[in-house]
Amino acid sequence: MPETKFAPWTDPNEKPLIQFRNVTKRFGTFTAIDDQSFDIYAKEFFALLGPSGCGKTTMMRMLAGFETPTEGTILLGGRDIAPIPPNKREVNMMFQSYALFPHLSVRDNIAFGLKRDKLPADRIAARVDEMLKLTRLEKFASRKPHQISGGQRQRVALARSLAKGPKLLLLDEPLGALDAKLRQDTQFELMDIQEKTGTTFVIVTHDQEEAMTVASRVAVMDDGRIVQIATPDEIYEAPNSAYVADFIGDVTLFSGTAMNRAPEAEPIQETAEAGTEAAPEEAENPETETVDTPKAVTDIGVPVEPEAPISGEPDAPEPARAEPAPAAAPAKAARGPQPNRMGLWLHDKLWAKVFGPRTDIVRQLPPPSDAERTLKSAETEPVSAETSRAPGGGITIDWAEGQPPLIALDGPEVKDGQQVQLALRPEKVGISKTKPDAVNALKGKVIDIAYLGNLSTYHVELENGMMIKAQLANTRRISRRDITWEDEVWVSWTGTAGVVLTS
Amino acid sequence: MMRRVVLILVPYLWLLALFLVPFAIVLKISLSDIELSIPPYTPQLDLSEGWEGIKAFFAALDFENFVFLTEDDLYWKAYLSSLQIAVISTVLTLLVGYPMAYAMARAPNHWRPTLLMLVILPFWTSFLIRVYSWMGILSTEGYLNQLLLSLGLISEPLLILNTNVAVYIGIIYTYLPFMILPIYSALERMDDSLLEAAEDLGCSRLTAFWLVTLPLSKNGIIAGCFLVFIPVMGEFVIPSLLGGSQTLMIGKVLFEEFFNNLDWPVASAVAVILLLILIIPIVLFQRNQQKTREAER
Ligand SMILES: Nc1ncnc2c1ncn2[C@@H]1O[C@H](COP(=O)(O)OP(=O)(O)OP(=O)(O)O)[C@@H](O)[C@H]1O
Ligand SMILES: [Mg+2]
Numbered sequence: 001m002p003e004t005k006f007a008p009w010t011d012p013n014e015k016p017l018i019q020f021r022n023v024t025k026r027f028g029t030f031t032a033i034d035d036q037s038f039d040i041y042a043k044e045f046f047a048l049l050g051p052s053g054c055g056k057t058t059m060m061r062m063l064a065g066f067e068t069p070t071e072g073t074i075l076l077g078g079r080d081i082a083p084i085p086p087n088k089r090e091v092n093m094m095f096q097s098y099a100l101f102p103h104l105s106v107r108d109n110i111a112f113g114l115k116r117d118k119l120p121a122d123r124i125a126a127r128v129d130e131m132l133k134l135t136r137l138e139k140f141a142s143r144k145p146h147q148i149s150g151g152q153r154q155r156v157a158l159a160r161s162l163a164k165g166p167k168l169l170l171l172d173e174p175l176g177a178l179d180a181k182l183r184q185d186t187q188f189e190l191m192d193i194q195e196k197t198g199t200t201f202v203i204v205t206h207d208q209e210e211a212m213t214v215a216s217r218v219a220v221m222d223d224g225r226i227v228q229i230a231t232p233d234e235i236y237e238a239p240n241s242a243y244v245a246d247f248i249g250d251v252t253l254f255s256g257t258a259m260n261r262a263p264e265a266e267p268i269q270e271t272a273e274a275g276t277e278a279a280p281e282e283a284e285n286p287e288t289e290t291v292d293t294p295k296a297v298t299d300i301g302v303p304v305e306p307e308a309p310i311s312g313e314p315d316a317p318e319p320a321r322a323e324p325a326p327a328a329a330p331a332k333a334a335r336g337p338q339p340n341r342m343g344l345w346l347h348d349k350l351w352a353k354v355f356g357p358r359t360d361i362v363r364q365l366p367p368p369s370d371a372e373r374t375l376k377s378a379e380t381e382p383v384s385a386e387t388s389r390a391p392g393g394g395i396t397i398d399w400a401e402g403q404p405p406l407i408a409l410d411g412p413e414v415k416d417g418q419q420v421q422l423a424l425r426p427e428k429v430g431i432s433k434t435k436p437d438a439v440n441a442l443k444g445k446v447i448d449i450a451y452l453g454n455l456s457t458y459h460v461e462l463e464n465g466m467m468i469k470a471q472l473a474n475t476r477r478i479s480r481r482d483i484t485w486e487d488e489v490w491v492s493w494t495g496t497a498g499v500v501l502t503s
Numbered sequence: 504m505m506r507r508v509v510l511i512l513v514p515y516l517w518l519l520a521l522f523l524v525p526f527a528i529v530l531k532i533s534l535s536d537i538e539l540s541i542p543p544y545t546p547q548l549d550l551s552e553g554w555e556g557i558k559a560f561f562a563a564l565d566f567e568n569f570v571f572l573t574e575d576d577l578y579w580k581a582y583l584s585s586l587q588i589a590v591i592s593t594v595l596t597l598l599v600g601y602p603m604a605y606a607m608a609r610a611p612n613h614w615r616p617t618l619l620m621l622v623i624l625p626f627w628t629s630f631l632i633r634v635y636s637w638m639g640i641l642s643t644e645g646y647l648n649q650l651l652l653s654l655g656l657i658s659e660p661l662l663i664l665n666t667n668v669a670v671y672i673g674i675i676y677t678y679l680p681f682m683i684l685p686i687y688s689a690l691e692r693m694d695d696s697l698l699e700a701a702e703d704l705g706c707s708r709l710t711a712f713w714l715v716t717l718p719l720s721k722n723g724i725i726a727g728c729f730l731v732f733i734p735v736m737g738e739f740v741i742p743s744l745l746g747g748s749q750t751l752m753i754g755k756v757l758f759e760e761f762f763n764n765l766d767w768p769v770a771s772a773v774a775v776i777l778l779l780i781l782i783i784p785i786v787l788f789q790r791n792q793q794k795t796r797e798a799e800r
Contacts, residue, residue: 066699086702099700102798103718112714113704146798164704 050221256399411500438492533771600682665747689723
């Protein structure tokens, strides 16, 4: 990436290369793309992410010229591209099905587009050699497509679409069939090509990690609509909806009722060792009796005005408040620790046949032996949750009966009583055996530990049955790890770790 | 082991019973001499005389008939003319059949079974009846001439029946399905995204057809051509019924030698030569089929 931050979308003077203007695409009565307007800028690496059938390929095909929008217009460099046939567009596409010419050798496949441009033979040969080298296909140049492996075919398709050096390159899942190493290399090659040639890339991928690595912006799609367009870190750190949060990466979602907290910050006394999850409103709520640390509540000198109206309301009985969370939450948490279902599916159904099983398949730790159980840890260091101080402001989220409300210090404006969701990434959740000194801390039991090599994901069941995921870096050997199955633990996170979602 | 032997044996027995034995009989007759008897040739193999009989039988065989075929120019002219008619009608059938196969393969999915049915439908009526009905269409008082006359397009009836034109019409009509089906199956297998890829890389529709569609249907074209060429070479019903006296085809000659002249030995010799001529395209056809199968793997 260049030194100066590349962000043309923030510059109002920048002219977009591609403009979708209220584009709708229907197949018969089925709406594949639903009234979408967005821009893609020159030299962008624009990633389309979304579940199968959400319209990614359709979007690409409209850009390539194989489908025309039912309504709306697509502008390329300010010109409506509807009347321009595919062969006159400076756009090349790598097809999801590769679409290699079976009667031509690898070399001739790659040279196909160059020959149409009537370039001199030696220029074509040089360019083809370059592409063969890039995709490491030199050895297979004279083979026919049916004589090479799936991953090699994918590389031929990639090389063929790159060969002409188009203004806009559309890649429909270009790297899915490659092994991790080659995929990473190719990703960097693509970024390199992009930097050298200034080509604009639109790439479809099921692999969010890939989108994160290569993309300047990511568009998350659902059912013919783009739900959010943002830079990879924004998408990850600040998803605009539960859908996006859930689609990108692993997340635990708490649904509950929001309540604004008092604005001014007030330091908490040292006595707050017992944890600041005891948010102020608990003082008012009779239900909080079940909370382990009722004493702490009284110690906190935080003003309580915000929740006063609610708690005073006669129609705020516990069942109503508790109702949303337990119903929705376990369903979310019931899923296994699979960061990307689509990717897994694709891999297991297709690529596994060619490339063998995934290397990063989640492995289960062996159940702990009795010796291990007893050996448990003198040194239990509470993890993360950098501060116990809960400054004022932000909101509390009442999410389950008998559970302390959650505190989120930043987030969108919400009205008291509004339904919100708190999205929490597992790597932001700490886990410890003793009650940590954190803004949010909940008690639970370790149900499952997924070992991912450098990381372990702990599946912790909270007291109300909801599952939450916490991730720890594996800095210690497995045998020395002090948290094991069935352990009573505390999960904790800071006031800014979660993202408050209102939709 | 036993199973494998049986598996291999079955096709060979089939070949032996249905091809080699009849061919051996025809070959034997072609080496005999004509005689007014039943059957009308000599020598007859008389196994009752044992080894002596077999020896006498082989002593009487000769190549007289084959020499005769080279002496009378009727025969090689008939071979050449058959070859010419077969080549021309194969090309014509291809020209008619390819667009039809192409249109079928491009037709919407739900139409294809119906179209396929229409191509196969004529097989459900007797071949002879269909050729006879062409006589009714093409004769001077036939439907075609009546139609053209009533439309005022011609003032004199066209002379089509009993000319080579009628033979070509008959052959194209009869053999069209054999051309369409293999080409259709090749085109139908083709992935539409290949054409999109070709266009994406800068081809016009026409060049995409030339560079992608045509090469990919090549095996279908070759198969179709052989399926038409091989039987047309020996065709005799169509030239006999639709052709005139000047239409010379080896099948017709063979038929006449056999049934009109009752010269079985010469007819057999004609058949043997025809088979030898056709072995080359048959072998080429087999090789093409094998290549197609390999490519599909
Ligand atoms: N030619 C067509 N006729 C009818 N429906 C179509 C057609 N092409 C696509 N669709 C439908 O439009 C929707 C979007 O399809 P599209 O191919 O864009 O999905 P996608 O996001 O690329 O999915 P995947 O990740 O599985 O490739 C799908 O529901 C699909 O069934
Ligand atoms: Mg797709």
